[in-house]
Amino acid sequence: MATVGEDLVRRMAAGDGDAFARFYDRYAPMVYPLILRIVRDRSDAADVLQDVFWETWRAAGTYDPARGTPEAWIVTRARTRAIDRVRSMRRRSETFVAPMDDAMAAAPAESGGDAADRASDRSVVTGALGRLPVPQREVLELAYYGGLTQTEIAERIKQPLGTVKTRMRLGLERLREMMKR
Amino acid sequence: MSHETFDDQVAAYALDVLETSERAAFEAHLAGCARCERTLRESREALAAVVLDGPPAVPPPDVKAALMRRLAEETAPPRRRSDTRRLWLRGAVVAAAAMVVGGFLTGMFVAARYEAELGRVARETSRLREDLARQEAALQARVTAYQAVVDLLRDPSTRVIALKGAGPSPTAEGRVVWHETAGGQVLITKLPPAPAGKAYEMWTIAGGTPTAAGVFQVDASGQAIHRVPPGAGPVDVFAVTLEPESGVPAPTGPIVLASAK
Numbered sequence: 001m002a003t004v005g006e007d008l009v010r011r012m013a014a015g016d017g018d019a020f021a022r023f024y025d026r027y028a029p030m031v032y033p034l035i036l037r038i039v040r041d042r043s044d045a046a047d048v049l050q051d052v053f054w055e056t057w058r059a060a061g062t063y064d065p066a067r068g069t070p071e072a073w074i075v076t077r078a079r080t081r082a083i084d085r086v087r088s089m090r091r092r093s094e095t096f097v098a099p100m101d102d103a104m105a106a107a108p109a110e111s112g113g114d115a116a117d118r119a120s121d122r123s124v125v126t127g128a129l130g131r132l133p134v135p136q137r138e139v140l141e142l143a144y145y146g147g148l149t150q151t152e153i154a155e156r157i158k159q160p161l162g163t164v165k166t167r168m169r170l171g172l173e174r175l176r177e178m179m180k181r
Numbered sequence: 182m183s184h185e186t187f188d189d190q191v192a193a194y195a196l197d198v199l200e201t202s203e204r205a206a207f208e209a210h211l212a213g214c215a216r217c218e219r220t221l222r223e224s225r226e227a228l229a230a231v232v233l234d235g236p237p238a239v240p241p242p243d244v245k246a247a248l249m250r251r252l253a254e255e256t257a258p259p260r261r262r263s264d265t266r267r268l269w270l271r272g273a274v275v276a277a278a279a280m281v282v283g284g285f286l287t288g289m290f291v292a293a294r295y296e297a298e299l300g301r302v303a304r305e306t307s308r309l310r311e312d313l314a315r316q317e318a319a320l321q322a323r324v325t326a327y328q329a330v331v332d333l334l335r336d337p338s339t340r341v342i343a344l345k346g347a348g349p350s351p352t353a354e355g356r357v358v359w360h361e362t363a364g365g366q367v368l369i370t371k372l373p374p375a376p377a378g379k380a381y382e383m384w385t386i387a388g389g390t391p392t393a394a395g396v397f398q399v400d401a402s403g404q405a406i407h408r409v410p411p412g413a414g415p416v417d418v419f420a421v422t423l424e425p426e427s428g429v430p431a432p433t434g435p436i437v438l439a440s441a442k
Contacts, residue, residue, distance in 0.1 A: 024245055030232060033232075034235075046243070050244045050247055050248060071230075144228060172224050175224070175227040175230075176227045178227070
């Protein structure tokens with residue numbers, strides 16, 4: 001049986017604007033904290049959020065339930081667009097490296113930003129990621145929220161590349177297991 | 182090669198941080214590996230679950246307003262009729278007169294224009310189709326070559342031999358993925374395109390005797406991937422020389438890449 005999300009996407013593909021409005025209401029409050037955490041700026045986050053949802057409206061016809069849930073579909077897309085935004089800002093101005101690096105280096109409890117930022121940080125630590133060993137969590141967070149490659153992470157945390165690869169693989173393995181339970 | 186490298190790569194790929202240099206080869210592997218495909222799918226689901234588990238935050242209301250506006254614009258009819266009705270009426274009078282006077286000529290003119298336009302569209306379409314077919318063939322060839330490399334690397338007796346640039350192209354680099362009985366593939370980077378009328382020729386040297394292993398060209402970025410047939414005997418040295426385009430039975434030109442003895 002199709003889930004609520006799948007049903008909404010199918011109706012969006014058929015041009016149903018009401019389904020799109022409901023899809024937005026259902027997922028935007030989950031996706032927005034993710035985007036905000038990555039781009040760190042409310043007005044940028046709002047832009048990315050709009051782009052991401054407009055893309056889902058346009059791409060609803062290409063959604064294939066066999067390849068994943070609508071939840072993974074929208075979250076993957078939002079994360080990619082948010083990282084793209086940060087990378088393009090980095091390219092435009094080297095000064096943007098600093099805020100992102102600070103954001104990544106700071107322990108969640110000490111990070112700056114406003115209440116929503118802190119809430120989204122805390123949520124990750126108390127959620128499934130918080131149940132991972134700290135070294136694995138650190139590597140996953142640097143990759144997922146910071147968009148850093150394995151080489152970049154190795155340089156930053158001063159660990160051999162192989163160690164980073166192993167932590168990333170094991171961390172994801174554990175997350176997958178937690179989800180199955 | 183064991184599957185372990187791919188297990189590391191699929192993790193980085195799921196997080197969308199796989200190094201650009203590894204991406205194409207990994208995607209070639211992913212296309213035929215049910216295990217990696219499943220790991221990728223489940224990893225994305227797990228990451229999405231982490232995100233969806235967090236406390237929600239209300240996004241700025243103007244985002245939804247903007248989206249609904251775009252939606253309305255997209256589904257609205259292109260032009261409202263009431264605004265244009267008066268213009269349309271006036272236009273109709275003019276058009277009726279014009280039709281009487283110039284109907285015949287207009288018909289001829291429109292037909293000629295449409296014919297020209299149709300011809301242009303048809304030419305454009307066939308040009309696009311040819312472009313697409315060419316691109317697809319090139320991509321297909323590349324995927325086949327990548328697949329061959331991956332297949333070779335699965336075999337424990339496969340070796341990877343480094344080639345160093347020499348003579349006119351000291352910065353060129355190469356790797357031969359080599360299986361003594363099956364042959365292999367050579368992957369080359371930073372080799373300048375051969376001059377007009379020339380090509381690069383691959384050699385497998387066994388017991389001091391070079392055997393021709395095919396000619397190839399590099400692409401605009403200085404890269405090439407080329408199939409190397411098995412040598413005449415156990416190969417001691419791999420080398421690449423610059424030769425006439427059609428290839429030669431024994432090397433005559435400068436060595437541009439060679440493996441250590």
